[in-house]
Amino acid sequence: MTGLLLEALAGASRRGGRRYRPRTRIITAVMALALSLGAYGAWAMRPPAAQPAGTVAAPSQVNQFNDLIARVSVVDEIDPAPGYERGCGTDKQTGQKEGCVFGPAWNDPASTTGCDVRNTVLAAQLHDVTFKPGTRNCKVTSGWLIDPYSGQRITLSQTQIDHVVPLHRAFDAGAWAWSAARRQQFANDQRNLLAVSAHANQSKQDLGPGEWLPTNTAQQCPYVVRYLSVVVAYQLPITTSDKAAAVAVCGQTP
Known part of the structure; x- marks a missing residue:
């Protein structure tokens, strides 16, 4: 995920001209990837799904x-x-x-x-x-x-x-x-x-x-x-x- 973040930053900085507005694009890229990292962390940290009840008593x-x-x-x-x-x-x-x-x-x-x-x-x-x-x-x-x-x-x-x-x-x-x-x-x-x-x-x-x-x-x-x-x-x-x-x-x- 760190590699993806660096690549996005580099790609954003390479885009010149008024159309891409580099600073805005960099901030946008950082925020998007931060959200992705947060979602990934939440997914990775979630508890395992409950297993179907079977014959073993509580x-x-x-x-x-x-x-x-x-x-x-x-x-x-x-x-x-x-x-x-x-x-x-x-x-x-x-x-x-x-x-x-x-x-x-x-x-x-x-x-x-x-x-x-x-x-x-x-x-x-x-x-x-x-x-x-x-x-x-x-x-x-x-x-x-x-x-x-x-x-x-x-x-x-x-x-x-x-x-x-x-x-x-x-x-x-x-x-x-x-x-x-x-x-x-x-x-x-x-x-x-x-x-x-x-x-x-x-x-x-x-x-x-x-x-x-x-x-x-x-x-x-x-x-x-x-x-x-x-x-x-x-x-x-x-x-x-x-x-x-x-x-x-x-x-x-x-």
């Missing part, structure tokens, strides 16, 4: 994971428990009332907002949210997010609310023995609720980490950490296959 996630995995109970299998019935209506075939074992959907008795839990989660986790007029900002009508399970951009119509620890799995793992109030609290606990794509939510069904993980590898460890946070808080066990899958995506050392 140190903070690893630390949180290590704490949680040390506290969770592990069993070989989670056996089915009789009596699970999510619906709260009336069975059309038998005419009998459904079990409603986790209480009415999206109804948190502890909430004082007047909004149902589903719309509360949508409003908190979607971007550019709009509400239906006259609903006191309780009814979400549009919005979008990057689906944590697939990494794809989705809109409200493509979104469902996932129970990270599925209700049926929690019931089998021990929630069957809880009071009705505790089960309703669990079903509406926002630590366990995530806005995701309907397609991913339906593919997951009632599976744990040992059978299902997000296809978005960058979110596998955060998903596992969230799953473990919930089961530890509610003293529910995971299976040996759940633990093996969790260690595979979160157990790396920084």
Whole structure:
């Protein structure tokens, strides 16, 4: 770059006559090359571009994971428990009332907002949210997010609310023995609720980490950490296959 500067100065000084106005041309050349040097220096000093997120967990996630995995109970299998019935209506075939074992959907008795839990989660986790007029900002009508399970951009119509620890799995793992109030609290606990794509939510069904993980590898460890946070808080066990899958995506050392 120094050579270019000297060459430009020499070239400018060789141009005679009124048309080129040597002093002005020299100053102009110096300023242009100084700007170029500054741009080059800024380019050379810039930090390296961020690399795409992969399967290696961040140190903070690893630390949180290590704490949680040390506290969770592990069993070989989670056996089915009789009596699970999510619906709260009336069975059309038998005419009998459904079990409603986790209480009415999206109804948190502890909430004082007047909004149902589903719309509360949508409003908190979607971007550019709009509400239906006259609903006191309780009814979400549009919005979008990057689906944590697939990494794809989705809109409200493509979104469902996932129970990270599925209700049926929690019931089998021990929630069957809880009071009705505790089960309703669990079903509406926002630590366990995530806005995701309907397609991913339906593919997951009632599976744990040992059978299902997000296809978005960058979110596998955060998903596992969230799953473990919930089961530890509610003293529910995971299976040996759940633990093996969790260690595979979160157990790396920084």
